[in-house]
Amino acid sequence: MDDRKSSGQSRSARDVRVACRKGVLTGQTAGSAPGYVQGNLVILPRDLADDFLRFAQRNPKPCPLIGVSEVGSPQVPELGDDLDLRTDLPRYRVWRHGELVDEPTDVLSYWTADLVGFVIGCSFSFEEALLAADVPVRHIAEGKNVPMFRTNIACTTAGRFAGPMVVSMRPLKPADAIRAVQITSRFPSVHGAPVHIGLPGSIGIGDLSRPDYGDTVAVHDDELPVFWACGVTPQAVIAAAKPAFAITHAPGAMLVTDRKNSEFAAF
């Protein structure tokens, strides 16, 4: 590996996965392998996987599936030839009956033949497109996590999975908000267009300064809060369902795939 490749900025997606596999990278993946799609991970036993697949199909904006493994297989070849869901993320969370029981750097010892892995698109992809178009992203500029809110928008229920949509919020000047609708509409497989602009009370958000997840960011007088469906939605829905067993990525420690963000542009 040459020097250039050893810096985070210029790592290829595979290099990032290999670094995870070797236990070298155990933190967040933001900014790793720029240009490549990163995904949220959910692993569920087969008996719940069908319900979850239907939940995702019925709620594609908060839960855009970009890859699903075969039962018992930790591979998702369409996201990377060598990709192994058990080892290729920096850190995992293991849940039993809704309780967090472990945060390991691999889940080899937890893997069983009845597990199914789901990879869900994430907002990193569209944020890259926003920044490329000079649409500023406040939480990135402030070095924070995006603020996220539970809404009064109900997801469509599937089996044991039900709950409200969680949204992420980015404050934008109106002309940038319009541009952001255009840009993110091009990426339906990574949450797509916003679900709401400007009137948080009407989707059940009382106080923009008190997010349910993530950090608070300033919303200036000349800005509108713009809300996108958020990948925390399926995490919250799974937490509420308290499955006997589940594995997810640790917050910010995503799966880095070989698919380019640009491949996901619909037009």
Next chain:
Amino acid sequence: MDDRKSSGQSRSARDVRVACRKGVLTGQTAGSAPGYVQGNLVILPRDLADDFLRFAQRNPKPCPLIGVSEVGSPQVPELGDDLDLRTDLPRYRVWRHGELVDEPTDVLSYWTADLVGFVIGCSFSFEEALLAADVPVRHIAEGKNVPMFRTNIACTTAGRFAGPMVVSMRPLKPADAIRAVQITSRFPSVHGAPVHIGLPGSIGIGDLSRPDYGDTVAVHDDELPVFWACGVTPQAVIAAAKPAFAITHAPGAMLVTDRKNSEFAAF
């Protein structure tokens, strides 16, 4: 002409033009020849036409040109084989030094060899697309003209043509506003995406209940005002320039072309 063709709803674009040419249709064209592009008309002497052409090139959102005639020719073949700018609109306005001097149903007697005709896209095209997508358009529902406002957004000057952008306003619920951005973005040659959403004060609009042109419509608490660049902009700019001679369409009495709205969709 059969009975079906004699009703406004089922008239072809050419039938509408012929009805204008014969002096049978002298009123508004809204709803005539549904599906076909209607245009604003501006006719200027050659010495001003170059400035106006550059004004339109520099300000495509308020002034999207869909056809320009040769000097001295009343024809615009790309908008209709038989089309004659002198006769094919229901009613015209004739201006001298900024003063309205006549409102004839044809301008045959005013036509001279140094005139140039400009046809400018109009919001009817994108409103049809909004309605087709079940995005409600308030002023249509209320049987009114769209409310229009002068803004503090300066157009880019070209020769004698300068002035602020005029915008039209449609109140929409936030989810519809997002859909409207997507839909109207597909029609860049008929004003395209909105120029502003939600904070009228920041574009110099003090009171939404007092439009500078058109009618007042209600904006409900659960709605955002959404603003599009408006074809009244070039009309206002020409009025301010007080050219020695100019002809325009009379308000609402547009040129009906053979181009379909669907042809103008960029994607």
